Amino acid sequence: MYLALREMRFAKTRYALIMTIMLLVSFLVMFVTGLAKGLAYANASSIENIPADYFVVQSDASQRFSRSEVGTSVIDEVRNVVGNSHAAVLGVQMATVTHDGASQKIDVTFFAAESDSWIMPDVVEGSGISSYASGEVLVDQKLKESGVQLGSVIHDQTSGMAWTVAGFTRNESYSHTPVIFMNEQEWQNWKQKISKSVQASGNAAYNTLAIKASSSQADQLKSKLPEMEIMSKSTAVSAIPGYKEEQGSLLMMIAFLYFISGFVLAVFFYVITIQKTSQFGILKAMGTGSGYLAASVLGQVMLLTVASLFISILIIQVASRLLPDSMPFQLSGSTIGLTGCLFVIMAMAGSVISIMKVNRVDALEAIGRVSA
Amino acid sequence: MTDKLVLDRISHSYGDGDTQLKVLNQVNLQVQKGELVAVIGPSGSGKSTFLSIAGALLTPKEGQVIIEGESLSDYTAHQLEQLRLNQIGFIFQSANLIPYLKVEEQLLIMARLAGMDKRKAMGRAKDLLTRLGVEHRRKSYPHQLSGGERQRVAIARALMNDPAIIFADEPTASLDAARGHDVVSMLAHEVKSEGKAAVMVTHDERVLSLCDRVLRLESGILTEEASSTLHG
Numbered sequence A: 001m002y003l004a005l006r007e008m009r010f011a012k013t014r015y016a017l018i019m020t021i022m023l024l025v026s027f028l029v030m031f032v033t034g035l036a037k038g039l040a041y042a043n044a045s046s047i048e049n050i051p052a053d054y055f056v057v058q059s060d061a062s063q064r065f066s067r068s069e070v071g072t073s074v075i076d077e078v079r080n081v082v083g084n085s086h087a088a089v090l091g092v093q094m095a096t097v098t099h100d101g102a103s104q105k106i107d108v109t110f111f112a113a114e115s116d117s118w119i120m121p122d123v124v125e126g127s128g129i130s131s132y133a134s135g136e137v138l139v140d141q142k143l144k145e146s147g148v149q150l151g152s153v154i155h156d157q158t159s160g161m162a163w164t165v166a167g168f169t170r171n172e173s174y175s176h177t178p179v180i181f182m183n184e185q186e187w188q189n190w191k192q193k194i195s196k197s198v199q200a201s202g203n204a205a206y207n208t209l210a211i212k213a214s215s216s217q218a219d220q221l222k223s224k225l226p227e228m229e230i231m232s233k234s235t236a237v238s239a240i241p242g243y244k245e246e247q248g249s250l251l252m253m254i255a256f257l258y259f260i261s262g263f264v265l266a267v268f269f270y271v272i273t274i275q276k277t278s279q280f281g282i283l284k285a286m287g288t289g290s291g292y293l294a295a296s297v298l299g300q301v302m303l304l305t306v307a308s309l310f311i312s313i314l315i316i317q318v319a320s321r322l323l324p325d326s327m328p329f330q331l332s333g334s335t336i337g338l339t340g341c342l343f344v345i346m347a348m349a350g351s352v353i354s355i356m357k358v359n360r361v362d363a364l365e366a367i368g369r370v371s372a
Numbered sequence B: 001m002t003d004k005l006v007l008d009r010i011s012h013s014y015g016d017g018d019t020q021l022k023v024l025n026q027v028n029l030q031v032q033k034g035e036l037v038a039v040i041g042p043s044g045s046g047k048s049t050f051l052s053i054a055g056a057l058l059t060p061k062e063g064q065v066i067i068e069g070e071s072l073s074d075y076t077a078h079q080l081e082q083l084r085l086n087q088i089g090f091i092f093q094s095a096n097l098i099p100y101l102k103v104e105e106q107l108l109i110m111a112r113l114a115g116m117d118k119r120k121a122m123g124r125a126k127d128l129l130t131r132l133g134v135e136h137r138r139k140s141y142p143h144q145l146s147g148g149e150r151q152r153v154a155i156a157r158a159l160m161n162d163p164a165i166i167f168a169d170e171p172t173a174s175l176d177a178a179r180g181h182d183v184v185s186m187l188a189h190e191v192k193s194e195g196k197a198a199v200m201v202t203h204d205e206r207v208l209s210l211c212d213r214v215l216r217l218e219s220g221i222l223t224e225e226a227s228s229t230l231h232g
């Protein structure tokens, strides 16, 4: 590092420019990652927020809640294994609603759960809902943008039913639509109206069971309920309509960003190393080992990478606060850590060619023939 | 035995088969402690090749190099590296100093690589720079020095790790006559006072009077120049 540090001291401008470029590249990578994560959360926050480990759906439902039904026998079976309090029923139904005072239609997703269930979200404004058929629901704050207020009445287009907004929740969306929470009484009443089969049986089924369970309990359930699928929360999230497609494109973009930034870094370091071959020749002629020179090159790359990463993380923190709400941005500590590690690895991989070049420099180049 | 450097029947050629170019042919040389030897010869006669072999940068096709009584024939690459670091000092024609190190650091890096004690290294660097008259420039970068100053720093650096022998390839080529004379006389002085040996390849006739012996390399053969033509 003796050589590396002194070289940076000598060529301050050059290294400041290199650092700026690395900073911008790492900023870009992390910014896009943050936006992708933010979008993912904005898409699926309602499922992300349920503190469950697994979801139980019918095997033939292709992991879609809307295509699945869990009957009472399944519910009893699951509750036997994981315990009553660790399994919560969940109804999921997409719908189009209007609210009084506005003709505009809004796509929403209804979530139905027992009113005292741990699936029910925290209320940030207004009050919670009771267990009887009070005609009240909890809605996501995003609906405020469409003019919904406490006490507004929400009308379902298909059934003609109406509910009053009792409270607001935060960050509850499903497939990018705001989620409206109702209790089981309302769910039963509503389903009776919209489904012929429910009218016949007199009992509306739920779509899924959210469970808190260990993996061994999950295995036990799998063998006991062969016609059901026990899927992890992350599987459930990626099965949300549109989620996989959206994240796939973003992931592709991020992967390319990594690849391109790695390539840019590699070319950078290679050019810098080439410019230094005659110095390496002199140092080798005087008895400097290739290992020492390689460590010097690598140390320099590491120093530049870590320093620019550090600054870009600071900038990201500031930038994420300045972003408007309509641009969801989420970058957790672990994502930053992972991105940082990947970036460092890319930079190191980029300097490998340079190090090979250093190893090949011949000490002979210092004598006689060089001087050019 | 006071021979610092012995070249024993060295032969070297470049290329192979039909296109073989014989550069050195059974070259012998002994250099003793306190001696400054000059090697002259026409361009392309193999002077740099000769110096690279003597300086353990190039392995000869035939013959052996002996430095301080030790034959380098069976040395590993790492041992040769260590030898160059501790026993050999190089002064090249140009592109000589590391551009981003200050004068003082040019010397200290050598000590660092050799694992010399830091305090001792500082003392020795200061001493050498003072003796060569560049102590006042010790915080300057190479590009801020004159050509003569740069070569004097190069001499100081070559001496830093207290080597047995110093090799110089046309150290005065980029200097004017007076400067060239100064630099070589300083080199001669250091060789005498520190009890080293030195081999210098040169084209510069004016500095030959400062050397103890002058050798001519031509057609692969190394011969002694008659000393009477030089001194006087």
Ligand SMILES: Nc1ncnc2c1ncn2[C@@H]1O[C@H](COP(=O)(O)OP(=O)(O)OP(=O)(O)O)[C@@H](O)[C@H]1O
Pocket (backbone or CB within 6 Å): A368, A369, B014, B015, B021, B023, B041, B042, B043, B044, B045, B046, B047, B048, B049, B050
């Ligand atoms: N790596 C090499 N491969 C092939 N031929 C070489 C190589 N290095 C030198 N030669 C040839 O060997 C001969 C001697 O080269 P060398 O550099 O030793 O000459 P020199 O006496 O130092 O010349 P100058 O006075 O011009 O510096 C030249 O003909 C040169 O072309």
Ligand SMILES: [Mg+2]
Pocket (backbone or CB within 6 Å): A368, A369, B047, B048, B049
């Ligand atoms: Mg030459």
